[in-house]
Amino acid sequence: METLDACGLLCPLPVIRTQDRMRALPPGSLLEVLATDPGVLEDIPAWCRVHGHEVVEAKENNDVVRVVVRKVHQSGANEEGR
Template sequence: MTTSASSDPVEVLDCLGQRCPLPVIAAARRLPELPIGAVLRVLADDPAAAIDFPAWCRMRGQEFVAALSVDNSPAYDLRRLQ
């Protein structure tokens, strides 16, 4: 489900080098500060992030938009729904 036509991130959160659960904690702190419908891109190279971000979004009622690569770094787009 997409609530906005744009999936361009309004902010990029660099969590490269951080291990679980730090990237999810950082995203959980930052996402509520963004406007509803905004996309937060999180750069995270911890292998657990690929599982953690979709699961966190389901549990918290947010949208997991995409997993992608940005400049050869794993990235995750999360949309604030509430």
């Protein structure tokens, strides 16, 4: 599992960084996103619904949000510009 440390970044940067990292991963991969912006608990799952990826876990612990995302399919042209 790869880890993306987005601590200290505010919306929309954690989502943008997540999208960039997910593009580089093969289908089936897991990405752990760590962030201090509590909005990530809603933003990353919403992004996953739009792009067809799976949220494996989403929780906040001691002001750090942890979201684990499974890449379901290969990124395609439909993700460009979103």
